[in-house]
Amino acid sequence: xxxxxxxxxxxxxxxxxxxxxxxYPLVDAAGNTLANVCLSSRKDxxxxxxxxxxAFGSWSEKTAFxxxxxxxxxxxxxxxxxxxxxxxxxxxxxxxPNATREVQEAIDCLVYYAGWADKYQQIGxxxxxxxxxxxxxxxxxxxxxxxIIAPQESSLIGLVNxxxxxxxxxxxxxxxxxxxxxxxxxxxxxVIHSSDVPGGVVNxxxxxxxxxxxxxxxxxxxxxxxxxSLGELDKPLALACVENLKRHITYxxxxxxxxxxxxxxxxxxxxxxxxxxxxxxxxxx
Amino acid sequence: MAKKNTATPxxxxxxxxxxxxxxxxxxxxxYQLFINNEWVTPSSKKYFPTINPATEDVLAEIAWANDADxxxxxxxxxxxxxxxxxxxSGAERGKYIYRIARMMQERxxxxxxxxxxxxxxxxxxxxxxxxPLACNHFFYYAGWADKLEYAVxHKKPEALGVAGQxxxxxxxxxxxxxxxxxxxxxxxxxxxKPAETTSLTxxxxxxxxxxxxxxxxxxxxxxxxxxxxxxxxxxPDIDKIAFTGSTNVGKMIQRAVAGTHKxxxxxLGGKSANIIFDDAPIxxxxxxxxxxxxxxxxxxxxxxxxxxVQENVADLVIRKLKTRMESLYxxxxxxxxxxxxxxxSKKQLETINHYIxxxxxxxxxxxxxxxxxxxxxxxxxxxxxxxxxxxxxITQEEIFGxxxxxxxxxxxxxxxxxxxxxxxxxxxxxxxxKGSRIFNLTTKLRAGVVWANTYxxxxxxxxxxxxxxxxxxxxxxxxxxxxxxx
Numbered sequence: 001x002x003x004x005x006x007x008x009x010x011x012x013x014x015x016x017x018x019x020x021x022x023x024y025p026l027v028d029a030a031g032n033t034l035a036n037v038c039l040s041s042r043k044d045x046x047x048x049x050x051x052x053x054x055a056f057g058s059w060s061e062k063t064a065f066x067x068x069x070x071x072x073x074x075x076x077x078x079x080x081x082x083x084x085x086x087x088x089x090x091x092x093x094x095x096x097p098n099a100t101r102e103v104q105e106a107i108d109c110l111v112y113y114a115g116w117a118d119k120y121q122q123i124g125x126x127x128x129x130x131x132x133x134x135x136x137x138x139x140x141x142x143x144x145x146x147x148i149i150a151p152q153e154s155s156l157i158g159l160v161n162x163x164x165x166x167x168x169x170x171x172x173x174x175x176x177x178x179x180x181x182x183x184x185x186x187x188x189x190x191v192i193h194s195s196d197v198p199g200g201v202v203n204x205x206x207x208x209x210x211x212x213x214x215x216x217x218x219x220x221x222x223x224x225x226x227x228x229s230l231g232e233l234d235k236p237l238a239l240a241c242v243e244n245l246k247r248h249i250t251y252x253x254x255x256x257x258x259x260x261x262x263x264x265x266x267x268x269x270x271x272x273x274x275x276x277x278x279x280x281x282x283x284x285x
Numbered sequence: 286m287a288k289k290n291t292a293t294p295x296x297x298x299x300x301x302x303x304x305x306x307x308x309x310x311x312x313x314x315x316y317q318l319f320i321n322n323e324w325v326t327p328s329s330k331k332y333f334p335t336i337n338p339a340t341e342d343v344l345a346e347i348a349w350a351n352d353a354d355x356x357x358x359x360x361x362x363x364x365x366x367x368x369x370x371x372x373x374s375g376a377e378r379g380k381y382i383y384r385i386a387r388m389m390q391e392r393x394x395x396x397x398x399x400x401x402x403x404x405x406x407x408x409x410x411x412x413x414x415x416x417p418l419a420c421n422h423f424f425y426y427a428g429w430a431d432k433l434e435y436a437v438x439h440k441k442p443e444a445l446g447v448a449g450q451x452x453x454x455x456x457x458x459x460x461x462x463x464x465x466x467x468x469x470x471x472x473x474x475x476x477x478k479p480a481e482t483t484s485l486t487x488x489x490x491x492x493x494x495x496x497x498x499x500x501x502x503x504x505x506x507x508x509x510x511x512x513x514x515x516x517x518x519x520x521p522d523i524d525k526i527a528f529t530g531s532t533n534v535g536k537m538i539q540r541a542v543a544g545t546h547k548x549x550x551x552x553l554g555g556k557s558a559n560i561i562f563d564d565a566p567i568x569x570x571x572x573x574x575x576x577x578x579x580x581x582x583x584x585x586x587x588x589x590x591x592x593x594v595q596e597n598v599a600d601l602v603i604r605k606l607k608t609r610m611e612s613l614y615x616x617x618x619x620x621x622x623x624x625x626x627x628x629x630s631k632k633q634l635e636t637i638n639h640y641i642x643x644x645x646x647x648x649x650x651x652x653x654x655x656x657x658x659x660x661x662x663x664x665x666x667x668x669x670x671x672x673x674x675x676x677x678x679i680t681q682e683e684i685f686g687x688x689x690x691x692x693x694x695x696x697x698x699x700x701x702x703x704x705x706x707x708x709x710x711x712x713x714x715x716x717x718x719k720g721s722r723i724f725n726l727t728t729k730l731r732a733g734v735v736w737a738n739t740y741x742x743x744x745x746x747x748x749x750x751x752x753x754x755x756x757x758x759x760x761x762x763x764x765x766x767x768x769x770x771x
Contacts, residue, residue, distance in 0.1 A: 123438060128762055130744035131421070138748045138764060141728070223753070235544030242539045244708065245532075245551070245754045259438065268759050270748050271727050273737040 007035045007182070009044060009206060010189035012051030013199020018207070019043050026092075026182065034091055037182050040207035045174065045215040048203035052145045052172040053221055055200030060142045060170035068117030071168055074195040075110035078103070081191060085156060088183045092155055106160040112257060113164040120169065120262045128270070133277040140266040142170035143247065147216030149209055149227035151254035155181035158254045159188060162226060165261035167201055174203045174222070176212035213237055220244045224265055228254055300614075303621045305408045310395045315346040316484065318354055318508065319491035321361040322501035328353045333510070335484055338405035339618050339627035339662040347484045350507040355476070355516035358505040362447045362474040363522055365502030370474050371444060375431035382427035382469055384497045389420040392493070396486055400458055401618045403485040405627030405663070406581050408619050418743055419462035422761075425745035426466035429766060433471060436766045443771040444472030445548060446524035449517040451538075452487075453530045454480035454629050455584040455685075461487045463760045464527050465504060471769035473525065476505045478517055480530075482630045484508045515541070523547060527768065529586070532683075532709075532754050550758025550768045552586065552750055554683040555711030557732065558704035559589030559740060560694075563598045565716035569738070571605045574689070577714055577740040579613065579625055579667050583687040584633070586755075587712035589740055591680055592669075593700050596693045603671065603691065610654040610667045617659070625687060628663040637665050637686030644670045644679040649690070675703060683709070697722070701729045710752030714740045733759070 008015040022039035038044075059067075078085070082103050089099035125139040146166050151158025155178055166173055177185030189204045205212055213233060217225050217240035224247035225237065234250060241248040249264055315332065317324040329351040334343045350358070370378070389396065396419075397412040406415070433442035448468045452460035457479055468475050479487035491506045507513055511534075518526055518541045525548045528538050532553040542549055559577045561570045577589025594602045618626030628634040645651055649670040658664040669689040673680050680690045694700040704713060712734040715726045727735040733751045736742060743749065743761075750759040758768045 126748075126763055128744070128746040128748070130742070130747055132742065132744065134739065134742060136744065136747050138762065143752075144731075238543035239540055242536050242543065245536065245539065245553075245756065247757055260440070267733065267752050268748050268750070268764050269727075269733055269735065270762075271735045271737060272739055272742050272747070273723070274739050 005035070007037050007186045007206070009038045009040055010186070010192070010202070010204040011044065011048045012054070012203065013193065015189070019047070024207075028091055029093055035183060037206045040205040040212060042211070042215040044205055045212060045219065048174040048205060049145060049219055049221050051200035051203055052174050055198055056144055056172045059167070059172055059198060059201045062170075064118035064121065067168060067170065068114045070196050071110055071114035071117060071164060074191060074197065075107050075114060077191045077195045078107050078110065078188075081187070085184060085187060088187060089155055092181050092183055102154065102157045105157050109157070109160050109164055109257065113168040113262070116165070116259070116262060117168050120259055123259060124263050124266065133275045134272050135275055136270065136272050138268050138270045140169070140263065141269050143265045143267055144171060144223035145221060146171045146173045146265055147219070147222045147225045148173050148175040149213050149216070149225070149230065150175055150178050150185065151228050152178045152180065152209070154178065154254070155184035156188065159185050161254060161257065163202060165257075166226065166265050169262045169265055171265050172201045174205065174216060176209060176216070177204055177206045179207070179209050182206040209233070214240055217241050217246065217248075218243065222246060224249065226251070226265070228252070300622045302617070304617060304619045305398055305401070305412075305621060307398055307402065307619070310398050312345055312399065312485070316348060316488045316508065318348045318350055318358070319488065319494075319506040320354075320358045321505065322495050322499070325354075325357070327351065333481065335403060335482065337402050338482075338629055339659070341662055344402055345485065347481075347488075347508045350509040350513045350516070352516045355507055355513060355520060358476045358507050359447060359449075359520050359522050361502035361505050362476050365500055366444075366446055366474040369500040370503050371472060375433060375472070378469060378472060379427045379430035381497060381499050382423055382430060382466060385493055385499070386420050386423035386427060388493045388497055389416075389423065389490070393417065393420065396458060396489060398619070399489060400486050401626070404454060404457055404483045405618050405629050407623045407626040409621055409623070410581060414743075415456055415459045418745065419459045422459070422462040422745040423466045426470040429467075430470040433766065433770065436763050437770055442471070445769060445771060446473060447522060448473045448475050448525040448527060448769065449520065449523040450475060450477045450527045451514045451517060451530065452477065452479055454483040455581060455586070457483035458486035458490065460529055461490055463529070467760070467765050468527070468769050469503065471766055473769050474503045476507060476517055476523070478507050478509065478514050481508070481510045518542065525549070525769065528552070532756075535756060550750075550760070551756035552758070552760060553754065553756040555586050555588070555709045555751065555755050556591055556681065556683050556707050557587050557589050557709070557712040557714070558591045558593055558730070559714035560593045560700055560704060560716065560726070561595060561598070561602055562717035562719075562722065563595040564718045565738075566718065567598065567602060567605065570716040571602065571609050573714060573716060573738070573740045574606060575609055575613070578689040579687050580741050582625055582628055582665070584629055584685055585741065587734060587741065589712070589714050590684065590689060591704070592689055592691045593694050593703060594691060596695050599693045606669065607652055610669070611656070613654060613656065613667055615656045615658050615664060615666060625667060628665050628686065631663055633685065634663040634665060637684060637688060640679055640682070640684045640686070640688060641668060644673070644677070644688075647677050647679065649673045649677060649679065675706060681707065697726070701726065705729075705731050708754040711755035712736065
């Protein structure tokens, strides 16, 4: 007799069920029930935002090198559970070669951004030669708490491809998993859980995009909302984002990788300090 | 032995008036719209007066653009983009922008005088800050025009198209430069709307643009009120909206462009913290506080309007601050001795006075310097409030005037929490002698610009812009280019 997994959500490093007690059944092509998936509520979103905000300070202050190591650790953990993810993808309708490729891509994606963690800052920052006696520099800082609507068409790679660059940059996230393909998101939470990622840095909710996305867009303590185009939802989401001038980013390609995926969720901070210019030696020594 | 002078020395140490001459400036009686390098009568047939806020005298009549006028300007900008500006090389674009910078330098004093007449800011500031920075902004971005591929790594730099730009009344010419220069360098064409109380220097800039030989339609300047701005925001053929102004209007703009292809950058309000630690050089810090809140009558989005002083030096700092405030000259903006000029408009003076009365009603203790202010024009005495807390309206809302609130703190954690406890995140100031503390604080303050042991410094190479509800995008420096590139 096989022991079936209860698919729960992931908030603040713990695996609660949705506070709403609601679920939606996920069935495979043959009509078998795969799981009763949590139908997360607005209250779950709020709880996740609290957890993400709490985690933001210590995560953003970790050294860049350390964040890189933790992302690499995620890749290691995913590698170790490759078979499980491949099986889960096949359950949700993928072919074996496609499932294998998707898991490999997710691992590679984590390794890719693990490497970026202590490099993007040097590319995005500058020392600015102002015309007064000041030392002036601009550096990147994480934007804060980011809401992510994971790409709907994949169960794993889209999710990983959205989360990795954003947490690489020191942000914390609340992710709404793919609505039709939610299983890998929950299992990926288990990978995160065992990867030295502090609780609250990544929070994963399953449920209806039409419920979770507006809740994230309207939340006053979320600094940005990231998604693919969600069709008719785009405009109401953009409008909801206005209330706290949430940055609203819609990507057209869920598989793009690169520096910009990190810097899109960074703020530029410029710092000035006077340079002493009273007397002293000349510079021609 | 010389006889000892026993007379009480006079406490009246007034300078002789030293007004800047207005003889050499050229102002028309009536200004039309600047579209396609021509002065165009508005189809609305309407004009509005622009006044000198220090005397309430009318300086000129300004055309009031309606939807049809804005449409004409956008069409001119689109045609210039398609036919000319997107086809010439970056190096050639740069040469035009350099030429504008040089011609502005040649006429710098005239611009400074007109800026002071139209906005009320002291001539010392328009002459030494606004106008030189505006010229330098053009000069700086001119050099980027043929180097864009270095500014955006691994992306092909492409212009957005037609940029609609709406600017505020606090730094009229400087904001025009901040908007126009990077847009042109990146290869966009422009429809710019100055604020209704301060259109003149933008229109003088139009004269230079025409003189410089910039291809017709590359820069169009439409004057008017909020309805003119709305016509720009809602025009379907605009690719980019760049706005500097209040957070409320910023949100209106963001709502209006929701669901469209238009990109936006917003540079909005602030309620910036200026933090004084007990080991700070107190006299320098007091100068920094003064500059932070009274520069440009406090009409500065990044004004250091929330002062936090460490408790054990609070009495000393407040005493020195009050003494220094007593020495500020409030009055004729054209006088080179003047520190604080006129409030930009009657409406703004009413807003400031409204907040002052709220502060009093909330039980805060008010101090205003004992200076006389002119009977005509719009003036406000430098004002500070003590005995305030985080919950007071005057510590939460942007007043945009010479009004400072003072709170005290004991620990660094306390002041970081208080400083960040605002929806805004534009700027902050930190005063301490301890380097490690500066870096601790500057990384924890959620604000786009942090001045350590200085305040209110600006430079074309220095990116400026906010976190949170102070807006998004940066202006200035290499980072300022990406706002105008795909």
